[in-house]
Amino acid sequence: MTARRISFVVVLAVGVVGLAGLQSGCMPDPPPDDPQPRVAVQSECAQLAIACYDGFARTPVDLACFRPTSRxxxxxxTWSIANPVSGIDTARQFEIAEQMFGLWDAACSLDFERAASxxxxxxxxxFDPDDDNGAFPFDGPGGYLGLSYFPGSPxxxxxxxxxxxxxxxPPSEVEYLLSVVMLHExxxxxxxxxxxxxxxxMRPSYRGPISELAAxxxxxxxxxxxxxDGSVEPAPFVELQECDMPAALTSEDDPDSDGDGIADTIELLVLGTDPFSGxxxxxxVNDFDEIFVFRTPPMAFGRxxxxxxxxxxxxxxxGTGLNNPDTDADGLRDGFEVNIVGTDPLNPDTDGDGFIDGLDKWPLFAGLPKDCNQNQIDDxxxxxxxxxxxGIADFCDIxxxxxEDCTDDGLPDECGPDCNGNGVEDSCxxxxxxxxxCNQNRVPDECDLAAMIDGDCDQNGVPDGCQPDCDNNNIPDACQDAPDCNGNGVPDVCDVLDGFSEDCDFNLRPDECDLIFNDCNGNDVVDKCEVRAGDVPDCNENLVPDECDIAGGTSLDIEIPNGIPDECDFGGLP
Incomplete structure (x- = not known):
């Protein structure tokens, strides 16, 4: 199989192939007291099998980590993006791709350059909605994520x-990070x-953010x-030769210690299986049958x-198929039929009523009406x-x-949106x-923040749109660089407009702040306000009480000391 896809859900790579020696993790531990050394024999058969691996590994079980005939x-x-995906800035996509190619560039002798076209x-x-270039189409969100073709493929x-x-x-980690999947592919x-x-x-499953290559x-x-730097030489290239599968995998020079029909060398160098356990x-299920008969992973450990x-x-x-999830092709997975419904996974119409189990509302009861929700209507x-x-109607599930159906909308909770991935429908x-x-958009606040639908300027976990914004400028009060003379966390203009503070002089500054410098007579009334109200005289109309003009020296009262500034006192006559 020359095309590699990652589903991050289904596809498994279960073996490794080593060139010019073993790769880390390929050789199993010897059994206790086993005197036989576990050293791979570099025989002609091993070299032949490795060279021909592309020729016989075209099965649903992908066993190799890399292939010597495919580089x-x-x-x-050179590289490029043919059609950037919608929803992400195009320049950002090219930037991410360049970074991912850079990681591979730094790890080996290859050099990458963005092509003009x-x-x-x-x-x-x-970016395609459906893979029409391979045998398996993309199967919707959360399924197959990508498909790549090897260097030696068509x-x-x-x-x-x-x-x-x-x-x-980045910085979002919701759903699938484009950078991680690009790096993998x-x-x-x-x-x-x-x-x-x-x-x-290169693990076969999506495991969240990755920013560097592993050893x-x-x-x-x-x-x-x-x-x-040239300190590590590439493995020697072996010319592809014709060979049969699996007859050419054994020779007189290669022992088969576990008697499973696969030479020890091939188990170690190609398949990654244990040469001392069949x-x-x-x-x-013995290794030979898993690999060459059932096409199942030989290292799945009961999976x-x-x-x-x-x-x-x-x-x-x-008797169901090891590599066929729906043996009887009735639309129901074998495990669901056996463990949940109780239908026969080898019979597409268990109750024989002419309807295959996957389309039969009652696959075990031919002709029997049911009313699971007791609404007096035959289901x-x-x-x-x-x-x-x-395989069960939603109303019957509920x-x-x-x-569960916490919102009583007739839709099982597991089918509703779950943006935070906690297994509970968002509405619930x-x-x-x-x-x-807080913004009543039926999306949890933490998801609004993660998806950058709404900001969080003060990083308090509450979307900006849900925080006080007294002046309606779409910036939370706590994040504004606005005067706050009384230090209560609310802009002065909002204190005044909301009625929390008096503003007798209409300067949009709370009176309690004006009093600090504008209450010359200490009576807790802003000077200009008591002047305008006529509560104190201000003969020179400078919005300062006359007594303060005289006391502060801005006016004199020496001609006739009578509490009236001289400029307003005409011989003691008002």
Whole structure:
């Protein structure tokens, strides 16, 4: 399979391939008291199998971390974005891509340069709603995120990302960070397969923010291209030769210690399985059958290869397909039929009423009317909605208690929006008081902030639009650089307009602040206000009480000392 996609949900890479030696983590620990050294034999068969790996590893089980026959023949590569995704600034997308290429650039001998046009670039990033370039279409938000083609494939270096995902960029970490997925897919476009190394960029599942390559990523890319300073040489290129699968995987020179039909060398160097255990993951299916018959991961350790809810061992017992999540093609996953509904995963019409189980509201009861919500209407006559795709009508999920409906809107809570990812519908978070919704947009405040729908200038966890803004300038009072003479956290103009402070002189400054410098007679009334009210004389009309003019020396009262400034006193006559 020359195209690599990351679903971050479904696809697993379960083995590694080493060139010119073993990669970290490939060799299992020897059993206690095992005298036999675990050293890989560099036989012709091993080299042949490694060289031919592209020829036989075209199965749903992708076993290699990287492939020796799939690398760029040059060190200077160009890149571009063919059609930037909507919702994120185009320049920002190119900036992120350049940063991600830079991480790979620093780790190996390759040099990357942005091309003037996507038409002549070596590596091109496309955003498409549906992958029509591979065998598997994108399957909606949260499913397959991207698809990349190896250097040696028919479309070398072509990267396809789903345009219907909710891509985000730092500092937001909601949904999927575009940078993380770009970095991962670029690795595939350079020839890297999935890695099982903890923390590696090339892990097959999305694990949140990643800002640097892990040691396993650097080791893998340097095995293909060498290091930037030349201290690490790339692994030797082996010419692709024709070989059969799996007959050519064994020879007289290669021991098969566990007798599973796979040579020790191949188990160590190619598959990553235990050469001393015929069932490496102890799931009661031997490694040979898992790899070449059932096409299931040989190192899954009891997991569910087809993600249908049934462990592989259980599927072997009942006869369902290990690599087919819906064996009888009735629209219901095998595990759901066995564990939840009770229908037969090998019979598409369990009750034989002519309706396949996936479309039959009552797949176990042929012809029996039901009224799960007790509304006196046969359930078969009611509109059928099944938002959680569990084969049960939404109204029955709610009536039977298998789903909650906190808002009484007839929609199971698990089907409603859950922006904070806490497993509770947003409306329920708000209704239960677990999240605020100060702007009443039915979106929890923490999601408004995370999605940058509303700012938080004072970083108090409350959206700006929900904080006091007395002057209606769309800036919270706490964040304004406005006068606040009384230090109460409210701009002076708002103290006055809201009636919290008097402003007798109409200067939009609280009187208690004006009194500090404008109450010459100390009677707790602003000077100009008592003058305008006629409570004190101001013969010279300078808005200062006459007594203060005289006391302050701005006016004299010496001709006839009578409390009237001389400029207003004409011989003692008013």
């Amino acid at each position: 760029w023949p040059k060190e200077n590569l 996507a038409d002549n670039a070596d590596i091109v990033i496309h 479309q070398p270096g072509q990267i396809y990302l789903s345009s219907i995902e909710n891509w985000t960029v 670029i690795g595939h476009a350079l020839g890297l397969e999935h890695s099982l190394v903890a923390g590696a960029v 396993g990523d650097i080791d893998a890319i340097q095995r293909l291209y060498g290091s930037e 069932d490496s993951d102890e799931d009661d 569910d290869a087809d993600n249908d809810g049934l462990p592989d061992q259980k599927e072997l017992e009942i 078969r006559d009611e509109p059928f909605r099944d938002c959680n795709e569990n 009536a039977l208690g298998t789903s 978070d708000i209704l239960n008081g677990d999240s605020g919704d």
